[in-house]
Ligand SMILES: Nc1ncnc2c1ncn2[C@@H]1O[C@H](COP(=O)(O)OP(=O)(O)OP(=O)(O)O)[C@@H](O)[C@H]1O
């Protein structure tokens with residue numbers, strides 16, 4: 001009975017009183033007719049509602065029909081884990097926070113008590129069947145139920161709800177373990193699953209022309225601080241980056257460096273795992289702010305070249321009908337993708353960077369990468385001497401060497417990716433070879449590449 005009352009959202013104080021009432025009711029019930037029983041039940045229900053001095057506020061993890069994550073839920077979770085988790089018997093430990101401690105949250109069916117300006121408040125963690133479930137997504141919906149005396153209604157509405165949620169924001173910020181999300185996970189349908197994001201790449205380790213690097217850093221900084229500016233000009237607070245270039249030139253490494261620089265989460269979106277535009281829209285809506293949304297190898301993901309390929313389709317009455325393969329209910333289309341990136345829906349949770357990578361920029365539809373959609377286009381090129389110097393500094397700890405001039409000359413003559421140069425330096429350095437050997441090995445690699453090119 002106790003668990004039923006907990007589920008009904010009643011605080012422990014209220015539950016105590018009600019339990020004694022139920023025992024009296026059970027006694028009366030056993031000795032009267034069915035009609036009387038029903039009458040008494042209805043009366044009791046009314047009395048409980050009338051005399052119940054407690055009010056309830058429920059904070060759900062998702063905002064109902066759109067399956068959009070409710071920010072208040074994570075803020076309440078953070079606040080409760082910090083302020084009240086010591087009162088719970090059962091806790092969940094989540095990925096460790098930056099300060100090395102696990103993040104403890106209240107397990108389901110647990111109740112904790114909080115006090116605020118003399119008011120006693122009960123938080124109860126629970127879950128229920130989602131109101132709006134689909135075949136691909138019908139997970140339990142988690143929520144917190146806050147119970148308080150009705151005399152504190154104003155205090156709760158106007159002060160308490162902003163107080164813990166504000167604190168929750170600070171706790172989330174300093175405990176934040178950044179996350180890498182993926183939408184390819186069996187059984188989760190169109191939803192995201194995540195792991196801790198610990199990629200070590202930074203702009204210091206990224207081998208790139210220093211001017212380009214500085215421009216990107218400045219662009220990212222002005223984006224991060226641009227909330228007011230974006231509001232003033234009436235644009236959603238988002239920025240699109242297109243990274244293009246041959247394999248191994250550091251596109252994926254650059255994404256990690258950008259996410260690390262901004263301190264954002266990463267959503268690695270695999271378009272081929274999405275069934276249609278509706279799913280795509282929903283999965284975009286499920287990304288949170290302060291995140292980098294990545295679609296790698298966009299040219300290979302789908303047929304998004306936007307050539308509006310005309311499909312010939314046999315009509316029943318032998319006439320041939322031409323239909324455009326552009327907006328199909330069972331596929332993700334170019335227009336669906338454009339809509340998700342910067343349609344009206346895209347502004348729901350802002351402060352997002354969207355990054356596309358490709359090895360074949362020429363294959364992409366101009367609409368997909370036009371300025372304003374993909375604001376910054378960055379060509380990741382073959383290794384230059386400037387980029388090599390970054391590797392030399394990071395891998396070997398040197399700023400100059402006799403072989404540098406030979407390497408500079410060779411890098412002008414051959415097209416080698418930064419990945420090849422890194423491998424050329426690393427293969428020996430891993431075996432404790434000295435600097436001379438590492439550089440000699442790289443010269444050998446470059447000479448081989450030169451020979452290959454001249455064939
Ligand atoms: N510019 C770079 N700076 C630092 N490391 C680099 C750079 N380019 C490549 N590398 C190294 O080479 C490896 C491959 O690079 P990365 O995966 O970023 O290339 P990519 O451009 O994404 O390739 P692909 O087009 O095949 O996806 C990385 O693990 C990294 O160590």
Ligand SMILES: [Mg+2]
Nearest residue numbers: 251252296357
């Ligand atoms: Mg890559």
